Structure formats: C-alpha cells, structure tokens
Amino acid sequence: MGNLFGKKQKSSPSRVTEQDKAILQLKQQRDKLKQYQKKVQVQLDKDREVARALLKEGKKDKAKLMLRKKKFQESLLTKTDGQLDNIEQLVHDLEFAQVEQEVVKGLQVGNSSLKKMHELLSLEDVERIMDETQEGIEKQREIDDLLSGGLSDEDETDVLAELDEIIKQSEASEVLNLPDVPEDNIGEPRTREKERQKEGKQAVLAS
Known part of the structure; x- marks a missing residue:
C-alpha cells in the first residue's frame, strides 16, 4: 500500500516549446521597455520644468545643462522605440513560424494518410x-x-x-392435340330409319 500511494506519478511531457519560451522572453523585454519609456517621459517633463525654474532664477548655465540632460534622455527614448519595433517584429516572426510549423505538420499527416490510401x-x-x-x-x-x-x-x-412465330406454333400445337372422333355407331340412326321405311313399303305391297 505504501508503494502504491508513495509512488511518484510520471509527469506528462511539457508542451511548451523553445519557440514559446523565446516569445515569452521577448514579450517580457517589450513590457520592460515600455515601462522604461513611461519613466523617461515623466523625467523629461520634470527636467523641462526644472529648466524653466532655473531660467527664472537667472541660472542660465544650469538650465542649459538640464536641457542637455533632457536631450540625451530623448535620444535614449528614440532608441527604445527602435528596440521595441525590433522586438515586435521578432515576436510576430516567431508566432508566424509556429503557425507555419503547424501547417507543415498538418501537410505531413495529410500526405501520410494519402500514401496509406494509395497503398490500399x-x-x-x-x-x-x-x-x-x-x-x-x-x-x-x-x-x-x-x-x-x-x-x-x-x-x-x-x-x-x-x-x-410463337402464335403459329401455339395454333399448330392445338390442332395436333384435337380429340379423336369416335367411330362407333356412326350413321346408325339413319340406317335404322331406312330399314323401317323399307319394311313399311313391303307391308303395303303384301296387302
């Protein structure tokens, strides 16, 4: 019983591919860059306000220095825009590659099925x-x-x-199969009638 409950179940193989991990890392970097851009933008607004305050105080050199710092930050912000574009393109390419991979797998399965059908x-x-x-x-x-x-x-x-032809054969068969005419006593009634008439004539002559 101890072995039954104490036995570790085999973990199912992970479905997360290397492409999935790469896409996840790129998206995390993208999010960090966006957060950095927001932070820089806030700082740029503050530097501009500081430069205005220094000019009001007559501190032109310090205001100029602050504006230089602001300009440098803006150049960094422009670079992050390019990096974001590159990351977005990489994410798109990797995701599209995954779609293509699934399509290729589907084609392989279809071709294998066709080959089996052709063999049968x-x-x-x-x-x-x-x-x-x-x-x-x-x-x-x-x-x-x-x-x-x-x-x-x-x-x-x-x-x-x-x-x-079938009708003629049928009629000929009927003629051949007619019943025979009986020959016994044919003409017997007429013969007896003639004899009776002859006997009557003889009786008249005898009288």
Missing part, C-alpha cells in the same frame, strides 16, 4: 472499379430502355416476328 488501393484497382462501374451503368441503361419501350424499329420488327 492501387491505380489498377481504381481502373478496374471504374470499368466495372461503367459496365454496370451501361447494362442498367439497356434494361431501362427495354422497360421504357426504347427500342429501335429493327428491334420492334424482330419482336413482332418472334411473336407471330
């Missing part, structure tokens, strides 16, 4: 499937044409001729 289904298989599909479509069209009466004049003539 070769060009010959695709051509065979397309041929079979085309044959199936053509057969279905033929069936649809037959069912919808879409026959040519020659086909209709052949159909009528075959129908006439």
Whole structure:
C-alpha cells in the first residue's frame, strides 16, 4: 500500500516549446521597455520644468545643462522605440513560424494518410472499379430502355416476328392435340330409319 500511494506519478511531457519560451522572453523585454519609456517621459517633463525654474532664477548655465540632460534622455527614448519595433517584429516572426510549423505538420499527416490510401488501393484497382462501374451503368441503361419501350424499329420488327412465330406454333400445337372422333355407331340412326321405311313399303305391297 505504501508503494502504491508513495509512488511518484510520471509527469506528462511539457508542451511548451523553445519557440514559446523565446516569445515569452521577448514579450517580457517589450513590457520592460515600455515601462522604461513611461519613466523617461515623466523625467523629461520634470527636467523641462526644472529648466524653466532655473531660467527664472537667472541660472542660465544650469538650465542649459538640464536641457542637455533632457536631450540625451530623448535620444535614449528614440532608441527604445527602435528596440521595441525590433522586438515586435521578432515576436510576430516567431508566432508566424509556429503557425507555419503547424501547417507543415498538418501537410505531413495529410500526405501520410494519402500514401496509406494509395497503398490500399492501387491505380489498377481504381481502373478496374471504374470499368466495372461503367459496365454496370451501361447494362442498367439497356434494361431501362427495354422497360421504357426504347427500342429501335429493327428491334420492334424482330419482336413482332418472334411473336407471330410463337402464335403459329401455339395454333399448330392445338390442332395436333384435337380429340379423336369416335367411330362407333356412326350413321346408325339413319340406317335404322331406312330399314323401317323399307319394311313399311313391303307391308303395303303384301296387302
């Protein structure tokens, strides 16, 4: 039990890349420069007010010295603007590089998937499937044409001729299969009637 609860869990690998660290450091430097600019700007305003006060007191040399200090601070402020521009450009480039990297990874995954699909289904298989599909479509069209009466004049003539032949064969078969006429007692009623008439004539002559 002690080992179960006392065992340290393996920490998951950090997802923070070197590019992320670099971007973070650049943004921290950018923020520091901006804070420095604000501080310098406040100092410049103070130096200007001090120079005015010295001029009022007639201390022209000290006022001039203060203005020189102010000018130097302004040059530093201009340099920080250039540094800020460089940092912003670096941050933009690194972030865009990360986007490009993700795009490349996506393309690699897509290409790998395409290769696997191509391995599973070769060009010959695709051509065979397309041929079979085309044959199936053509057969279905033929069936649809037959069912919808879409026959040519020659086909209709052949159909009528075959129908006439079947009818003739059917009639000939019926004639051959007629029942036999019975031969027994054919004409018997007429023969007896003639004999009766003959007997009647003989009786008249005898009397």
